[in-house]
Amino acid sequence: MLTNSRRLQQAENEEAMLTEACRQFRALLGCHVVCYPVHDGALGRPQIHLRADGQDAAASTLLTRSNEKSVAQWVMKNNRPAGAGTDTLPGAFCHYIPIAGHREVFAVFGFARPDDDGASRVFDAAEKNLVLALSGECALAIEKERLIHANAKIRARVQQEKLHADVLRTISHDLRTPLTSIYGNAAMLSSNADMLPPARRHELADAIEDEARYLVDMVENILALTRLEQYGFTLRMEAELVEDVVQEAVNIIRPRAGRRRLKTEFAAPLLLARMDARLTVQVLVNLLDNAIRHSPEDSSITIRAIPRGKEVVVEVADEGSGIPKADKEHIFEMFYTTSTGKGDGRRGMGIGLALCRSIIQAMGGEIGVRDNMPVGTVFFFNLQREAEELSLCNSMQEQP
Template identity: 45%
Template structure:
C-alpha cells in the first residue's frame, strides 16, 4: 500500500506499522517571518497514492497555492479517488465557532464549513483524561504545536472549568455525525424523516454579528434535518447611510455573510423592498417557513419612537416560531467619519433647484398681483419641491429647497415684506407645516423614484433571463448557443465574458466577448494561467477563479456549464472591471448558464438523433439491398450457370441454332448484371459525394445516338424513333452520365412494354431548358406508383417479360444524375396510352462562327 505523508513535523512520531511505505511530500513557501511548508497537491495527484496523511484540515495555505484552504486540497484528492486521513480541532468547525469562542475567549481564523466535516466516512474522537491534560500543561510537557499559535497565552484555557464543556461539545458533535452516517446507511429511516420537514429561515445583514445568527440557524437545520434558507432584503435606504469607506466595509461584510451561509448549506434568496419587516413576513408566508431565526444588532440605538426590526416583524407573523439570538460582543464596522454619508455635490442639480425656486417665486409674485391668498402661493412652493425631488438626485436638494422655500415665502409674501420678520403669530405654524409638508413630499417622491428604479432593475434582469431562454431556443447550433449566452451575460453584467467550448472531450480555444469599453488586452484574460484555471474547472466541474478560494489570483471568475453527463463548456467573467457579483447577479448567472447547458444538451441530443436516424436509414438501405440482390442476382446467375453447363456437357449434341440461343441468353444475363453493378456503383458515388460532374456543351443528337448503341439486345423487337426539334440542340451536361440516364429510360420502356411497341425519343427547346422525353405506347403506369417511382428499391407491381424483378435502382439513379445537373425529372401519361418519362437540362447556345 502506498502512503504519502503531508507534513513531516506533525507526523514525526508516527510509526509506519500496517501502513506500508511512508514518503514525505512538501513544498516550501516564503513568508515574512520565515519559511514553512505547505502540501504539494499536484505532486500528490501525479503520484496518486492509496492514502494521504495530512494534518490540520483547517489550515490556511500560503500564497501561490492553488486553494486558499487545505480542506479544498483534500476535496480534490477525494475526487481523484485518493483516501485522506486528517486531523481537526473542535473549534475549527464553522457552526461551533461562536460557542467555542464564548468558552475559551480565544478566536480562531482557521475554520472549515460544516458540510466538509459531515462528508467524513469515519470519525475518531481523540479523548484524554482532563486531569492529565492540565497536569501536562502545568509541567510544561505540551507539544509546541499544541500551544503556540502566534503569541497567545493559553494558560487560562487549560483549566477544568473550560476543558469540560469543550469535551462535552466534542462528544455531542461526534455522536451527531455517527447518527448521520447511520441514517445514510439506513435508507428506510432516512425516508421516514422526510415525511415532515421543517423550513428554517435566517435573515442576512451586513453586521458582523450576523455570522453568529447564521451558525446558530445552521446548527438548528442540522438538528431538525430541515430545509435551510438565508434571506437578504435589499432596501434603498441601505445605500445612503454611512461614509464611502464604511459602505465598502459593509458590502465586504455582507459578502462574507453570504459566503458563510452558502458554506453552511443555506439556499440564498434576495427580495427588494422599502419595508424590511413586511418583505420578510411576505416571504415567510409564501415559502412555508416554520422557524425564523433573527439576531439582535449590537449597535442598535433605541429611542422613544424607534422600534427594532424584531418588534415590527413578530406582529406580522404571530404564529411563527421565532428565535432571537443575542450578541454581546463589541465587534462591528467602525465608523470612519460622520454618521451620515456626506452627499456628493452636483452643480447641475444645484442649478435645477435654484431654477425651480426662481420659477415658483415668479409664479407667487404673479399670484400675489392677481390677489390670490397665501395658501395658493404655498401650494406652488409645495409643487416646486415635488418637482425638484423628481428631477434631482438625492434628498439633499429637496431638503434645502424645502427650507429655502419657507425663507423665500416669508421674505416676499408675508408682512412685513422683504424681511424675515412676521407680525402674525399664525405664520409660524404655517412655516412649520409648510416645511414639514415639503420634506414629506420630497421624501415620498424620492422613495417612489427609488422603488421605480429597483423595479426597473428587476424587470430588466428578468427580461434578460427570459430573452436568453427565447434566444437559446432559436439558436441553430452549439456555437450560436454559446454566442447568445455570452452576449446576454455581457448585457447583464457589463463585463468581458470568455467562453471555452468543449470539443472532443477537451477545451477549445477561448472566445472573447468584450463588455463595454475594452480597456485591457484580451491576452490578459486568455493567457496560460487563465487557461490553466479553465482546464481545472473543466476537469473538476467546480467554480474557481477570482472571488473564490481556488485560483483566487486569477483575473476572471470561472463557471462550469454543467450538463447531465459532464461539463459542456466553461465560462469566464472578468472581475477586474467592477465590484464582485452580488447574490442576485450570481443567481442570474447560474440560471443563464443552466439554460445554456440545457440548450447544448438538446443540441447534442438532436445531433445524436440525426446520427441514429442516418444509421437506421443505412441499415434499411443495406437490408433492402441484400434482400433484393439475394433474389435478383440468383436468377441470372442460375441461368448463366445452367446454360454454360449445357454447352459444356452437350456441345456436340446441340446444333448451331441451339448453341447461338444459349450464347445469347448468357450474353443478355451478363449485360443485365453489368448494368446492375454499374447502377449500384453510380448511386454510391453520388450519395458519398465522390462523383464530380464534367459539365460541357454537348449536342443532344450525339448523346442520344451514343445511348442507342448500348441499349439491350431486345431493342430489335421494338420500334425506336428519334424526333429532334433541331439537330443543333446543345445542352450543358456530363455526357457520360446523361447517356446512362437515356439507357435506363429506354431499357425500362423495352422491358415493360409489349413486343412491337413504339418508343420515341424527342428533344426540344423550352426557354432556357432542353426538354428530353422518352415515350412509349405500353400499358402505362398506375397513378399510385407515379409518386414513388423514383424511390430507391421501389419496383411497384411490374415484372419484366423474362420474369426478373429489377432492384428499383435505375430510375433513382436517373433522378440523382438529373438533379446533380440542376434539372428536373418526372413521368406522365401518354395519350392515347403508355407513359412519358421526361427530364430537363440547361440549354447552351450554338456559336455558328466557330
C-alpha cells in the same frame, strides 16, 4: 429570463446558442465575457465579447492569456467554478463557470468586470443567482440540441442498416434470377447441342447473352452508386450537343432493343446544354434499358429533346403497360421495385433509376415520370441550356 430563454431556444445551432448566451451575460452583468466551447474533451477557439462601454482595450489580451486558459481547462475537467471570487485559483482575471449537462461539459464561460485598479470585481449574490439561472438555461438548450442530433444519427444508422438489408435482399434476388437462367440455358446447350435445331441454339445463346448483359449493367450501377456514396460525383460540366449524347446512348442500347423501334425527335436543331456527357449517356442508357424491359416487341420507344426557356427537357417514352400511380411516388427510391409483378418488373428497377436521379440532381436538374398517352410511360429530365445557344436562338427570333 423568459425572453432570454426563448432567444436561446430559437438559436439555430450550438455555436449560435453560445454566442447568444455571451451577449446576454454581457448585457445583464455589464462585464467582459469569454466562452470556450468544448469539443471531444478539449477547449475550442474562444469567443470574446467585450463590454460595450469601450473601456479596457487590453482586456482581450488578458482574457486569453495562457494562465487564464489553464483555469478554464481546470473548470472543464472538474466541472466546477474557479478563478476570481472562488477558493480555486482566485488570482485569475476571470470568474469561470462550466456549462454542463448530465454527463459532459459543453462550454466554459469566463466573466471579468475590472475596477479602476484593474482587479476584477466579484459578483454579488443577486448577480451570482443570475449567472446560475442563465447558465442553466444555456445548458438545457445545448443538451436539447445535442439530443436532437443524437436521435437523428440513430435514425440515420437504423435507415442505413435497413438499406444494407435491402441491398443484400435485392442483389441476391437480381443475381439469382439471371444466373439460374444462364445456368439452365447453358446446361441445355451443353447436353443437347446435337439434338437442338440451329434456331433453338441461337435462341438459347441470345438468352444467355441478354442475361449476362443485364448482370454487367447491374454491377456497373451498383459500383456507380457505391462511388457516389463514398466520394460523390466528379462532374465535368461542358456544353454538349444534345443530339450527339442521345445518339451515343441509342447506339449503345440498340442491340438490346430486339424488334422495338428506337425513334429520336429534336424540336430544334443544334440544341446545346451543359452536362457531364458521360454521366448523361449513363442516365439515357438506364432509362432506355428500362423502357425496353417493360414494353412489348414491335412497339416504339421515342427519345425527344425539347427546348423550354432556359432548359432542355429530354424524354424517353415507351408503349408498355405503364406504372401505377402508387409506384410513381417511389420509383426513384433506392431498391424500390414495382408492384405489377409482370415479367422483369421486379428486377432491379430501383438501382438504375436511383442512380439516374442522383446524376441529374448532381447536374442541377430534376427527373420525373408521367403516363404516356394512350399507353406507356414517359421518363423525363431537364438540363440547363448553354447560354450562347440560347442567346443565338433569341436573336434569331427577334429578326424580322
